[in-house]
Amino acid sequence: MQRAPDPSRATAPVRAVVLDIEGTTGSLDHVQDVLFPYARARFATWLAAHRGTAQWQGILDEVAAQAGAAHDEAGALALLEGWSDTDGKVAPLKTSQGLIWAGGYASGELHGHVYADVPPALEHWKARGVGRFIYSSGSVAAQRDWFGHTAYGVLCPLLDGYFDLTTAGPKTSPESYDTIARELGHAPDGLLFVSDLAPELDAAAAAGWRTAAVRRADDEHAAVPGHPAVTTLTEPLSGTERR
Numbered sequence: 001m002q003r004a005p006d007p008s009r010a011t012a013p014v015r016a017v018v019l020d021i022e023g024t025t026g027s028l029d030h031v032q033d034v035l036f037p038y039a040r041a042r043f044a045t046w047l048a049a050h051r052g053t054a055q056w057q058g059i060l061d062e063v064a065a066q067a068g069a070a071h072d073e074a075g076a077l078a079l080l081e082g083w084s085d086t087d088g089k090v091a092p093l094k095t096s097q098g099l100i101w102a103g104g105y106a107s108g109e110l111h112g113h114v115y116a117d118v119p120p121a122l123e124h125w126k127a128r129g130v131g132r133f134i135y136s137s138g139s140v141a142a143q144r145d146w147f148g149h150t151a152y153g154v155l156c157p158l159l160d161g162y163f164d165l166t167t168a169g170p171k172t173s174p175e176s177y178d179t180i181a182r183e184l185g186h187a188p189d190g191l192l193f194v195s196d197l198a199p200e201l202d203a204a205a206a207a208g209w210r211t212a213a214v215r216r217a218d219d220e221h222a223a224v225p226g227h228p229a230v231t232t233l234t235e236p237l238s239g240t241e242r243r
Helices: 028-040 043-049 053-067 071-083 091-107 119-129 140-148 174-184 198-206
Strands: 016-019 131-135 161-163 190-193 209-216
Touching: 016 209, 028 071, 043 071, 043 091, 053 071, 053 091, 071 091, 091 140, 119 131, 131 140, 140 174, 174 190, 174 198, 190 198, 198 209
Parallel strands: 016 131, 016 190, 131 161, 190 209
Antiparallel strands: none
16 A cells, blocks of 8 residues: 655655666566576576575576475476566576676676766766665676676676575565665665566555656556656756755
């Protein structure tokens, strides 16, 4: 249920900005056309190469928790491939993808795509004392790799932290935004969530957050009603101009 709006919400300063990745700070096409296929093609070889290790066992344990039953390596592989084919927002898939991508980043085969306006926006907020965080369904490790390997250099020093499915919860659940607000120690009306997807923005708004919908030129998603729209992160975002 949507919570009653706070009359001071429109003028209260934003204490922290929480950013989505796909379609917001980076290209959705890069994720779907480069990263997802890269991991999908390597699930089997990664599991075989790490058989018996703690990481391998961790993946099997996460698969069992998600599926509700234990699976051997072959069964886990089948589930991971199935979740990948349907873009499942489930922890074992995101953990597995992150582990595989880490190897690609380390070898130089992969890089994290960010739009040109992202570094100056992060620098702008940092200079004004506004917190900067990432919230993605991708694992925290994958998020760090993404921002640690960009065409603009290592952007991690411009970020204060990361949240994923395991640390916050599903991005379409208002309770996930409650969790992040508690972790950050700010009232919801002092937090701004920026994304390109209506269900995520609606969930944040239902938790009392301020929101902004990013409409990138290469984004084919429909318009997002009910949320202020911006085309870049360097456009003025209400409440982030404080010093």
